[in-house]
Amino acid sequence: MTSKSRNEASLVLTATINGHSSDVNWCDFSSSHLLTCSGDKTTRLWASVSESEWQEEKSISPLLGHSYYVNCCRFSPFETQILTCSTDGKCILWNASTGQPVHTFEHPETRVALKAFDVTSDFSFLYTAGTDGTIGCWDLTENKLVRVVNAHEEAINCLSLSGDDRVLAIGSSKGDVKLWLLNGGGRCGGGGGEMSTNALLVLLDAHDLGTNCCAFESHQYGAGGQYRLATGGNDDTVVIWHVEAVNNGEALRVTSKHTLKAHRASIMAVAFRPDGRLLASCSGDRTVCLWDSKAGHLLHQLEAHARYVTSCAFSQDGRLLATGSNDRTVKVWRVETDLDPWEESTQHASDLISTCSFRPVEQWTVENVCFWLRSVGLSEFIPSFRLHAIDGEELLNLSDSALQRELKIEALGHRNKILRAIAAVRSSESLQYSNGLLDDSVPNEYVCPISHEVMRDPVIAADGFSYERLAIEAWLQRNPTSPMTNAPLSHRHVTPNRSLKMLIQRFREEQPH
Numbered sequence: 477m478t479s480k481s482r483n484e485a486s487l488v489l490t491a492t493i494n495g496h497s498s499d500v501n502w503c504d505f506s507s508s509h510l511l512t513c514s515g516d517k518t519t520r521l522w523a524s525v526s527e528s529e530w531q532e533e534k535s536i537s538p539l540l541g542h543s544y545y546v547n548c549c550r551f552s553p554f555e556t557q558i559l560t561c562s563t564d565g566k567c568i569l570w571n572a573s574t575g576q577p578v579h580t581f582e583h584p585e586t587r588v589a590l591k592a593f594d595v596t597s598d599f600s601f602l603y604t605a606g607t608d609g610t611i612g613c614w615d616l617t618e619n620k621l622v623r624v625v626n627a628h629e630e631a632i633n634c635l636s637l638s639g640d641d642r643v644l645a646i647g648s649s650k651g652d653v654k655l656w657l658l659n660g661g662g663r664c665g666g667g668g669g670e671m672s673t674n675a676l677l678v679l680l681d682a683h684d685l686g687t688n689c690c691a692f693e694s695h696q697y698g699a700g701g702q703y704r705l706a707t708g709g710n711d712d713t714v715v716i717w718h719v720e721a722v723n724n725g726e727a728l729r730v731t732s733k734h735t736l737k738a739h740r741a742s743i744m745a746v747a748f749r750p751d752g753r754l755l756a757s758c759s760g761d762r763t764v765c766l767w768d769s770k771a772g773h774l775l776h777q778l779e780a781h782a783r784y785v786t787s788c789a790f791s792q793d794g795r796l797l798a799t800g801s802n803d804r805t806v807k808v809w810r811v812e813t814d815l816d817p818w819e820e821s822t823q824h825a826s827d828l829i830s831t832c833s834f835r836p837v838e839q840w841t842v843e844n845v846c847f848w849l850r851s852v853g854l855s856e857f858i859p860s861f862r863l864h865a866i867d868g869e870e871l872l873n874l875s876d877s878a879l880q881r882e883l884k885i886e887a888l889g890h891r892n893k894i895l896r897a898i899a900a901v902r903s904s905e906s907l908q909y910s911n912g913l914l915d916d917s918v919p920n921e922y923v924c925p926i927s928h929e930v931m932r933d934p935v936i937a938a939d940g941f942s943y944e945r946l947a948i949e950a951w952l953q954r955n956p957t958s959p960m961t962n963a964p965l966s967h968r969h970v971t972p973n974r975s976l977k978m979l980i981q982r983f984r985e986e987q988p989h
Contacts, residue, residue, distance in 0.1 A: 485754065485766045485775035485813040487797065493806040495520050495533060499545075499784075500800030505791040506551045506572075507887040509534070510798055511558060512806050513546035519560050521575075522806075536575025541568050548592045552599050553856050559602070561590040567604055567614075579619045583612060594637040594644075597855050600953060605632035605646060617953075627654060627675070633687060638703050639694035643719070643728070645705055647687030653679040653707055655728055657721065677728040679717065683709020689745045693752040693769070701725060704769070706755055708743025714757045716769060724974060725933075734772030738765050745787045749794045754813065756797055758785035764799055766811070780807060793889035837901055840868025844927055846950070848901075854894060860884065874898060922980050926951055926959055930984075934977050935970035939963070942973045 498515035513519040518538035544563035558570040565587035569578040588606040595602050602614040609628035614621055630650040644656045654675035693704040701721035708714045714736040722729050741760030748755050755769040766776040781801035788799045797809045845866055846858045860883045879891045924931050924944035933945040939958035951959055952968045
């Protein structure tokens with residue numbers, strides 16, 4: 477069975493991978509590899525010889541360490557490590573180069589089966605979903621369990637973090653979806669980032685008979701406190717929820733939703749393309765659907781496997797889609813569409829620069845550049861940019877050869893993504909002083925001492941000074957001292973500075989447009 481709408485999108489099979497001896501439960505792309513896991517207790521790593529050849533299994537594969545089904549597998553944000561979780565109750569961290577286990581995360585008292593997990597974009601915290609209805613939060617910097625939240629009376633089938641690490645969503649066997657606002661940017665224990673026991677928003681009866689999968693759109697990155705969440709369930713439907721943070725970021729509400737119907741059996745997995753323009757869904761009816769995630773209509777439906785299609789994942793450049801199935805195969809598809817995969821994300825980069833930056837790019841510090849990389853969804857390149865001290869002037873002069881030779885970014889798709897974002901910066905320089913916020917007019921107390929930008933989410937650190945949240949959190953991950961005084965900090969918690977935030981908002985509104 478195949479169907480297509482207005483020739484807007486299609487899937488072309490490029491490779492079929494045979495390697496697992498049981499159901500394929502999850503798949504994930506890095507810049508150059510494909511990761512899959514299975515009911516055969518293994519996780520396997522595949523390299524692409526060409527677009528049509530993914531049969532080369534890496535020498536470190538398979539990763540062996542679980543005693544039951546491996547339900548979920550992911551690359552770390554910087555692709556140096558791999559995480560897997562299993563019905564055996566373990567989440568194992570692996571070295572992606574050697575295939576050796578680095579650490580095993582396991583609840584000290586209970587051995588509950590783990591169905592899914594997600595990690596923060598800076599790879600500092602891990603969230604796990606248990607079949608006993610609990611969420612485990614683990615500190616990856618210290619390899620310890622920080623907190624267990626009794627989130628549901630039913631089994632948690634799926635879990636997803638928003639791109640800015642601020643919102644956590646789970647779906648349960650009961651059919652509802654629960655969301656938490658993590659004020660600490662993904663931190664789950666102590667201080668302003670503590671995860672409450674009770675969800676801030678509960679979407680009752682999201683899916684009849686159970687919610688099986690959920691995924692946030694990562695590209696949108698919580699812009700303006702707005703998020704899009706896709707869910708799928710046993711009612712054969714996919715729903716895209718538009719969620720907004722309200723009341724100064726202290727509450728969540730649903731503003732609208734799309735209900736997508738084309739499958740004839742339970743939805744097993746959903747995935748946004750990295751630019752957010754397309755949504756893929758797969759089902760027990762053996763089909764894969766591509767949806768226009770903005771308009772909410774079907775673009776393409778294809779019978780992809782001989783049995784249930786259990787998992788799907790887009791490549792980082794959005795041009796490939798991998799699907800896994802109960803037929804024990806993984807298939808790699810080329811995504812053909814009239815829409816440029818990076819058209820909207822490039823515009824998003826331009827919008828962020830024009831609305832969030834108030835000084836010439838040439839004057840950006842290295843930390844400014846790193847802040848920008850994270851804002852436009854390129855956080856995996858921060859270590860390389862910081863290592864080579866890429867400031868604003870260097871950023872504007874980067875070329876494809878410099879990215880490859882000096883910064884060692886080998887993947888052409890990654891280099892193109894960075895160059896498109898830099899082009900968006902150049903094209904938006906005429907907007908650098910939009911909203912009338914010129915450097916001389918901005919009170920010093922409104923400017924973050926680290927990023928040197930007007931703050932949008934000011935927080936107070938232990939030293940009593942106010943900083944932009946993302947900037948101080950990035951600082952605290954590397955330094956135990958105050959950015960202002962260099963004195964040791966008594967703790968690393970931050971508290972929202974709501975009064976300052978209101979003053980800055982009022983100041984913005986008073987500026988001429």
